[in-house]
Amino acid sequence: MTPISSxxxxxxxxxxxxxxxAALGGATIVGASALxxxxxxxxxxxPAPSLDPAVTETSFxxxxxxxIRGGLLxxxxxxxxxxxxxxxxxxxIWKARPTTAxxxxxxxxxxARGVPMPDGSIxxxxxxxxxxxxxxxxxxxxxxxxxxxxxxxxxxxxxxxxTAASYAGGALTSDLSRLRIGQAAQVLGAWRPADDxxxxxxxxxxx
Amino acid sequence: MLTLTANLLPxxxxxxxxxxxxxxxxxxxxxxxTARTALPRLVRGPGRAVLVLRATAAAEVLLAAGLLAAPGxxxxxxxxxxxxxxxxxxxxxxxxxxxxxxxxxxxxxNAPITWHSFARAGFVAGAGAGALTADExxxxxxxxxxxxxxxxxxxxxxxxxxxxDGPEGRGRVRLRRLRLRLFGSPLGGPAGGDGxxxxxxxxELLERSLAWETVSSLVRSGLVEHWxxxxxxxxxxxxARHDGERDRPVxxxxxxxxxxxxxxxxxxxxxxxxxxxxxxxxxxxxxxxAAAGPPRPPLPLAG
Numbered sequence: 001m002t003p004i005s006s007x008x009x010x011x012x013x014x015x016x017x018x019x020x021x022a023a024l025g026g027a028t029i030v031g032a033s034a035l036x037x038x039x040x041x042x043x044x045x046x047p048a049p050s051l052d053p054a055v056t057e058t059s060f061x062x063x064x065x066x067x068i069r070g071g072l073l074x075x076x077x078x079x080x081x082x083x084x085x086x087x088x089x090x091x092x093i094w095k096a097r098p099t100t101a102x103x104x105x106x107x108x109x110x111x112a113r114g115v116p117m118p119d120g121s122i123x124x125x126x127x128x129x130x131x132x133x134x135x136x137x138x139x140x141x142x143x144x145x146x147x148x149x150x151x152x153x154x155x156x157x158x159x160x161x162x163t164a165a166s167y168a169g170g171a172l173t174s175d176l177s178r179l180r181i182g183q184a185a186q187v188l189g190a191w192r193p194a195d196d197x198x199x200x201x202x203x204x205x206x207x
Numbered sequence: 208m209l210t211l212t213a214n215l216l217p218x219x220x221x222x223x224x225x226x227x228x229x230x231x232x233x234x235x236x237x238x239x240x241t242a243r244t245a246l247p248r249l250v251r252g253p254g255r256a257v258l259v260l261r262a263t264a265a266a267e268v269l270l271a272a273g274l275l276a277a278p279g280x281x282x283x284x285x286x287x288x289x290x291x292x293x294x295x296x297x298x299x300x301x302x303x304x305x306x307x308x309x310x311x312x313x314x315x316x317n318a319p320i321t322w323h324s325f326a327r328a329g330f331v332a333g334a335g336a337g338a339l340t341a342d343e344x345x346x347x348x349x350x351x352x353x354x355x356x357x358x359x360x361x362x363x364x365x366x367x368x369x370x371x372d373g374p375e376g377r378g379r380v381r382l383r384r385l386r387l388r389l390f391g392s393p394l395g396g397p398a399g400g401d402g403x404x405x406x407x408x409x410x411e412l413l414e415r416s417l418a419w420e421t422v423s424s425l426v427r428s429g430l431v432e433h434w435x436x437x438x439x440x441x442x443x444x445x446x447a448r449h450d451g452e453r454d455r456p457v458x459x460x461x462x463x464x465x466x467x468x469x470x471x472x473x474x475x476x477x478x479x480x481x482x483x484x485x486x487x488x489x490x491x492x493x494x495x496x497a498a499a500g501p502p503r504p505p506l507p508l509a510g
Contacts, residue, residue, distance in 0.1 A: 020436045023460035026480030090445035092428035125427040143393040152319045164405035171468035172408035176394035
């Protein structure tokens with residue numbers, strides 16, 4: 001990661017200060033989980049307001065990044081197509097955690113959501129780098145990693161500061177000590193091409 | 208010590224061959240097991256593959272009986288060495304033509320071929336050759352130096368059990384479980400202990416909330432950044448609002464209790480703000496109302 005110069009850091013904190021005051025002065029909505037979009041009650045609710053027309057054109061692409069030129073990523077999809085994905089200032093980039101375009105490397109896997117442009121490229125509003133979502137079995141637990149089997153393959157899942165676990169549908173917690181060997185675990189994380197391991201972001205067990 | 212090792216090779220090798228041979232001979236699921244190996248491709252047909260496996264099992268039992276009962280005889284040792292060499296060739300072939308296939312060595316494993324399988328086949332070949340150099344029967348060797356012999360036999364049996372267990376063996380899993388029970392889980396809670404709520408949990412809570420439902424039509428990105436301030440966790444998304452002809456980029460900000468998560472009883476407050484990225488103007492009021500649409504009608508209730 002490149003060090004942040006003091007001027008940049010100052011700008012960032014100034015900007016964050018402004019955004020914080022904006023956020024805390026915003027409209028207040030009470031009852032976070034009372035009427036959620038996934039709640040059963042939502043089925044009875046009035047139809048949702050029509051979405052912006054751009055949303056209907058949203059497309060998803062996936063592939064392996066072959067070249068990075070400025071903010072333009074070229075990715076070869078598993079079906080043999082080549083996609084060009086344009087990053088913008090508003091693109092959110094995920095690689096185990098929210099990050100910046102500097103973290104994207106040639107050879108990474110790419111999953112992007114965006115709007116098709118007239119020149120055939122995709123203007124991305126969100127890019128997930130190396131994201132994997134696997135149904136596995138926990139085979140071993142060590143201090144900073146666990147061993148998983150996925151089909152016939154053995155995988156190493158590394159824990160990172162963001163690693164969170166959900167036990168039997170409960171809320172996400174950073175307490176991983178209730179994971180058990182032999183448990184079936186759904187693992188969401190970021191694949192590391194260098195050593196074929198996975199940085200585990202979320203592990204869900206007990207479902 | 209070398210002589211003692213050579214004298215103890217026949218019982219070790221015999222026990223291993225007896226176990227693998229008997230397991231294959233008595234298996235009721237041999238046909239299904241065979242289908243997971245590379246053998247049907249090698250001998251062109253699943254029926255023949257089962258026959259080959261049964262014949263190999265019978266040969267293993269015969270060789271084991273010879274090694275255990277007549278350790279001085281050359282034939283069982285030579286046979287075991289040839290069998291080991293055959294296993295090595297077969298494993299090499301299987302690794303090339305069907306890398307994900309199972310070894311089929313013990314009739315009960317489904318694990319793919321790894322270095323464990325090669326090491327065990329190498330042991331069979333090497334021990335067969337080594338057994339030729341034995342100069343006395345193994346029971347005599349055990350009688351002469353019982354402590355050293357028992358220690359060697361136990362070490363050899365443990366090594367063979369390790370190789371036979373495969374990478375995902377039940378024995379290995381039991382050992383790991385025991386280690387966790389004795390020493391506790393090394394993956395403890397967060398450093399500092401205490402109910403730090405992961406950002407993921409805040410995002411999960413947010414994305415199931417009325418606040419998210421209200422402004423989700425504006426949001427165009429995943430989480431861009433997040434930070435904490437005075438017990439609030441601020442989550443920043445980017446979005447777009449329709450302004451005449453074009454979309455203008457906005458920041459959509461949510462502020463929620465940094466300690467809140469789905470399991471905590473309701474009543475959490477989520478604050479929503481929308482800020483124009485170009486003019487830094489706070490647009491929340493009208494925009495949230497417009498995005499939320501008309502007020503919901505009350506739900507019809509029975510009675």
